[in-house]
Amino acid sequence: MTINPDLKYSKSHEWVKMDGDVAVIGISDFAQDALGDLVFVNLPQVGDEVTAGEAFGDVESVKAVSDLMSPVSGTVCAINEELLDAPESLNNDPYGAWIIKVENITGTEELLDAAAYEAHCAAEA
């Protein structure tokens, strides 16, 4: 399992990268491995409001459907439409395949740095 040292992580296994005022959100390698092969991604629309700690979309694997939890509150300013046709990108390149970008951020969940996230994963595995 790899953990990208430059990212912040939520306890529900999403990663966040701040790009100026915009939060780029994806799922961690631990998350994609636990979910298994992904076959479908359900994304919000640009302009939707997301709330920290609440679902902003879901992913479907051959095992189950799982919610994607937003680490931040704000407005969706971009979605990665390529994932709709190629959900396997989340398995192949979890830290490259971003899911949504959020602007006008009004709140953030308690986020972990790479070391704290590694400990969190070890406790959960």
Added chain:
Amino acid sequence: MKLIFEKSVPGRRCAILPACDVEKVELPAELKRDAAPLLPEMSETDVSRHYTELNQHVHGVNCGFYPLGSCTMKYNPRIDEEMAALPGFTGIHPLAPQAAVEGCEEVIATARKYLCEITGMADMTFQPAAGAHGEFTGVLLIKQYHDSRNDTKRTKIIVPDSAHGTNPATAAMCGYQVVNIPSAPDGCVDLEALKSVLGDDTAGLMLTNPNTVGIFDENILEITRLVHEAGGLCYYDGANLNAVMGVVRPGDMGFDCVHLNLHKTFATPHGGGGPGAGAVGCKSFLAPFLPHSALMEEPGHIQVRGFRGNFLVVVRALAYLLTLGREGVPEAAQNAVLNANYLMHRIKGTFAPAFDRICMHEFVLDLSEYKKATGVSALDVAKSLIDYGMHPPTMYFPLIVHEALMLEPTETESKETLDWAADVFRALYELGYKDPAFMHAAPHNAQIGRPDEVKAARTPIVRYTKA
């Protein structure tokens, strides 16, 4: 085996249609197809053999052990089929005059009486066609109740994270916001989590008891009391009634309405696409909201299906209840619980139970440690079981247990079958340490090895095209 399309021979027929005795009408050109549909052309003999061959490749309860957790794949007595095949039941028409169907009315009334007694409810409808349809009907009762009191601020239904997926789907379909609450470590409702989400926006709670991991929630009276104090109603998902029927009643646990999977708990073969029956029972204060047939011209009634629903499923349920009787119904539940505990105990020491305590009618194995040690996953074990002629247990459910295998042996299996099944599980446990590669490649003796589920989901081919 070949696809039916591959067996097709141009021009071959099996139906001899009588001469057409009505005037021929030509369709307008724009409604006509451009080309003839691609349909298999076969003789009746070959069609019959094709489907019989498919049948021989299927594993049903009549073929062998089928411990598919949360599905109650028990053997259904033949006598129930015989009763449902009586011409007096099969030859009726829903619009027949009342005097011609009094026997059928009596079947419905008697089944209602017994099932209301088993669930502790006052009234019941047999309209819903299956479990999720029953859930939908039950939650609509809750909605109508709040609406009738102009209590429109109740917009949320609480569902524990261990619930069957149909529960949140039902609440959402009824227009409610779903509030998920985490389970306590033992899989039961976390009372503090429940308290923290209850309020004057609570419409109700949906719950199974015993819950999805096969544990009876001992706080059930406290749970239903808390929901009622907040002004919400309690919905009992009858999916797991097989464990407690005739022993404890959802009505006594504090539930206001329930659905029963008659096709699952009460003797209709299921898993093949139906028909089923998701009977919905309720306490008397909800009875005015029950769906009625359109024949009853009452204002404001709801109707969820035509007439009386799948009547023959009700006939089977009544035959089952009458043959088991007052002593037999709880005995079936007790044997279901006994069998599950026996099998769990016989497997213990190899694959670990997710919850090491007395279970109800089913139990969950947690293979996450085993997978770490051997690399063999729950999927590999499930696939390996196929080689022994056993239907795999439910896999990767409930989601709160990782690498889950969920076993529900049911009351209709003998001690010999359970001993054999336990020996198979124990042998596979050992095999995982010795030859994991063999298990990664299982099944070895089945018609179909491992279908590529990912490819099937990502790029499904649902239409036959000629090579």
